[in-house]
Amino acid sequence: MILTYDTTLKTKKQVTFIPQEKIDWFQAICSQAFGQPAVVLDTNVARIIERFFGIEGERVKSRCKILWQAAETVAPDTQVGLWNLTLLDFGAKVCTARNPRCSECPIPERCNWYKSILNANK
Ligand code: SF4
Secondary structure: OOOOOOOOOOOHHHOOOOOHHHHHHHHHHHHHHHOOOOOOOOHHHHHHHHHHHOOOOOOOHHHOHHHHHHHHHHOOOOOHHHHHHHHHHHHHHOOOOOOOOHHHOOOHHHOHHHHHHHHHOO
8 A cells, every 4th residue: 555645734634535444544654753643543542532531432433523532632732643652552551451450540530430430339
C-alpha cells in the first residue's frame, strides 16, 4: 500500500481518502512522524475511554463517533504523539482488558468504572 501525506492535515475529518479501518495507522503516523494533533483510537484506548467516562461505544470502536469525540476532547493541545503512546501503554499494562490494575492507576477516583466496582462491593 502506498499512502501520500499532506503535512498540513490537521484532523481526520480532512482525510476522506483513508478507509476508516486504517484511520488509526494514519493518525498514529501523523502524530508520531509529523507532530500533528491526531489522536489514536484503538481497542486499548477505546476501553480506557469507555471505562473512565462510563460510556459504551459501538461494537466497531474505530467507527464510533462518541468515542472519537471523547478521545479528541481529552487529548492535550501539544505532544499528541506522546499522549497516544502513553495511552496505548497504559491500556496494555494497567487498564488491561481483563483484571485492570486500578491500584496502579494515577486517577482511579475519577474513573466511572472504578467507582462502580467500589459501589458494587459496598
Ligand atoms: S481506575 Fe482502573 S478501570 Fe479506571 S482507568 Fe484506571 S485502570 Fe482503568
